[in-house]
Amino acid sequence: MRLKILITIAMMAGPALAYEPLVEKREFTLKNFVTRGGRTVPEMRLGYETYGTLNDAKDNAILIPHYFSGNSHAAGKYKEADVSAGYWDAIIGSGKPVDTDKYFVVPVDTPVNLGANDPNVITTGPATTNPKTGKPWGMDFPIMTIGDFVDTQKGLMEQLGIGKWHAVMGASMGGLQSYEWAARYPDKLERVIPVISSGWADANLIAWLDVWASPIKLDPNWNGGDYYTGQAPNAGLAQAMKTLTLQANSAEWTDGTFGREWGSRAELGE
Incomplete structure (x- = not known):
């Protein structure tokens, strides 16, 4: 403890x-x-x-x-x-x-x-x-x-x-x-x-693992997993990692990392 x-x-x-x-x-x-x-x-x-x-x-x-x-x-x-x-x-x-x-x-x-x-x-x-x-x-x-x-x-x-x-x-x-x-x-x-x-691992986790993997498998470059002589499914991997990252962190982390702030009047040209 x-x-x-x-x-x-x-x-x-x-x-x-x-x-x-x-x-x-x-x-x-x-x-x-x-x-x-x-x-x-x-x-x-x-x-x-x-x-x-x-x-x-x-x-x-x-x-x-x-x-x-x-x-x-x-x-x-x-x-x-x-x-x-x-x-x-x-x-x-x-x-x-x-x-x-x-x-x-x-x-x-x-x-x-x-x-x-x-x-x-x-x-x-x-x-x-x-x-x-x-x-x-x-x-x-x-x-x-x-x-x-x-x-x-x-x-x-x-x-x-x-x-x-x-x-x-x-x-x-x-x-x-x-x-x-x-x-x-x-x-x-x-x-x-x-x-x-x-x-x-409960059913919810198993289901989310499938969600994380889906963008990779849907990328045309995935080719059933046989992509080593061609282009890797990087676009699908990026989407999968984005989903995983957002799910793994809190809303407060997301707001602090990517959140927007009100622009000042000067920035708005007023």
Whole structure:
């Protein structure tokens, strides 16, 4: 409870000093990763970042799975010139609620990440080359579940030699992964901190997921998912992201970001 209160205060307090050390994107690979649906991905290559130091007992690690449209860049900057820091920079860092003087923080990229074309995202998914064909997997890529995401993170956990997470903490879809960790591997974590999330997907959420995806599938460039030799369905993606963004934020955010103000008489030429 104390941590949740500190997080809330930090997020309401406005801009904070960024996590100071420059962040390095790292990567790991899982060979012959078997999905919960029984399909095999010969090489599951994913990115992650770390902040802070893993102690000798390896019991101070916090896993940060990310939200749907996010990635593993949770804090800090890659370069001094970067305009903005990671999405949870206000709460991750020295002396912050997720104190990197005490904890070793590990955010991870998911498979089939939305930012597959972002050079700072390392993910394996439909845009990745299928070693059997030499072409992008496309719609042949195995269906991935939240449980599969968690299993890739468990693979990283084992590679890092961590026996138990101090906490698993994520927002939105990251919260879904946090719940999955608690349900599937309760002996592998001390606590779970899901933020703005739920332990299950009701009919309303499932329906909205279809609404979010519809503009992409209605874009002529979608071509049934086989668009890798032509134009990508970027117009549909933009509409989908607009819908998602508006739904994910409040009316107050929308007004503050895009709202109009009364023009002065001078501006109106009066």
